[in-house]
Amino acid sequence: MESSTVAEQITATALESALDLESPPTVRSCWRPAAGSVAETFVVALETIGDENQRSPAVPERVVCKLGGASVWTGDVIEPLVLGQVSESSSLPVPAVLASGSIEIDSGDGPAHGDRWALYEFRDGQNAGECYHTLGADDRRRLVAQAGAALGSLHSLSERDPRLAFDRVGGLARESDGEVLEWTELKCWHALDPPARLRLALPVPLAGDDGCRPVLTHGDFQPNNLLVTPTGDITAILDWGNAHVTHDEYALARAEVRFVDLHARRFSRAERERLRAEFRRNYAAHATLSDEFDERALHYKLLWALQSGANYARIVRSARGRQQLWRQCQRLLGRETTATP
Structure with missing residues (x-):
């Protein structure tokens, strides 16, 4: 059927x-x-x-x-x-x-x-990934500011809801009755728990370290998973199927890649820095952001690149996964590549 x-x-x-x-x-x-x-x-x-x-x-x-x-x-x-x-x-x-x-x-x-x-x-709105590069500069900055605030609000939920307070990096699964969400061990490798040699070489808090603050995060927080109005106001955050528990700084750095760093061919360096500042400032208005994050961000972004490679390698092992990746590639190939100021 x-x-x-x-x-x-x-x-x-x-x-x-x-x-x-x-x-x-x-x-x-x-x-x-x-x-x-x-x-x-x-x-x-x-x-x-x-x-x-x-x-x-x-x-x-x-x-x-x-x-x-x-x-x-x-x-x-x-x-x-x-x-x-x-x-x-x-x-x-x-x-x-x-x-x-x-x-x-x-x-x-x-x-x-x-x-x-x-x-x-059903929520009204346009997929932000489809209009992210055509929005006016002010509207795009509004979108990024709201996205930063939303991620900060999500990462601070543990302070208000004990069910969402975690002490370890891990996954989420259904309890035996199928109606309760619980923390569980990950069934795959996570970048925050790298091999010992790589762990020693990274000057950032990793899983199990004192500076690692586990939080509930979206799992794929990016423009393609947001719906927005024509002026960049967010109407919905979609696709929470890969939500999990990870370090707040790692999740923030990963999201920053998707909203800022991957758009170097579209936006000038000055525009990217404005978007980065908006994203971090609004995140920090709702969640803790260390003064050392600026120095740590690049390391977490490199770890995210390794994580993405591992995830894609796992996805392509199934026919359904390969089909999903092909649809994503078709969308990416159809986008323009001109830079904006």
């Missing part, structure tokens, strides 16, 4: 139960968003206009249905639980979880797959 058909059936059945409808809502259309995702993601448009006696006004016009989406760190589907706790503990702009569950999907030519699913609130 086609994944889109499965998404339509899950949406209709789940909303009928969640909204206590007399009959399942009618699906008008179903499509994949242009941007990629860890999960198989579909936007499902629903019929909300009709006989008022038959149709509940509570039916949303659109929802997002995700199938699968196992974390690269633990192999578990954790996004619904992560979003539930983040939304309870903060005012970060994250989609509401409407329903979640599990189902066996028979592809017809192989083993069942994508057994976990979730329905999310």
Whole structure:
């Protein structure tokens, strides 16, 4: 059965139960968003206009249905639980979880797959990765300032919610009953725990060191996982499937690469430094930022490069992973490469 058909059936059945409808809502259309995702993601448009006696006004016009989406760190589907706790503990702009569950999907030519699913609130906005280079300079700086503040707010959640306080770098997984999020050992190598020889050569706090402050982080915080208005205001932070626990400075440096350093061909050095300053200043308004971060950032960015290589090597071992990487490459090759002041 086609994944889109499965998404339509899950949406209709789940909303009928969640909204206590007399009959399942009618699906008008179903499509994949242009941007990629860890999960198989579909936007499902629903019929909300009709006989008022038959149709509940509570039916949303659109929802997002995700199938699968196992974390690269633990192999578990954790996004619904992560979003539930983040939304309870903060005012970060994250989609509401409407329903979640599990189902066996028979592809017809192989083993069942994508057994976990979730329905999310649809959020309006343009993918920031698609407009990041065409925004006006002031609007782009506004976006980066808000992104820095959002990451700082996320990293400070442990101060307000004991469930999100951690003492070790690690992954996140579902507890045995499937409804509770818990810390777990990573199932793969992490850059913050390098071989002893490399650890001795790095003058930065690493996993287990006194200066390493473990925090919940997004896992892939970058423009492609943000929705924004035409003026750069963030309306949603998406794709939390790889959320995990890591050192706050490492996560900040990694995000800075995605918002600033990777855009050297598009933005002048002066513009990149303005964006970097905005990102760090707004992060520091919500979370602790060491005075030594400026010296440590480059080391963490180099570790992130090693981590990315290890992650990609693991992803390409599966056919589905190779397909996701190919879609990302196609998007990257289609972008312009002219610099802006």
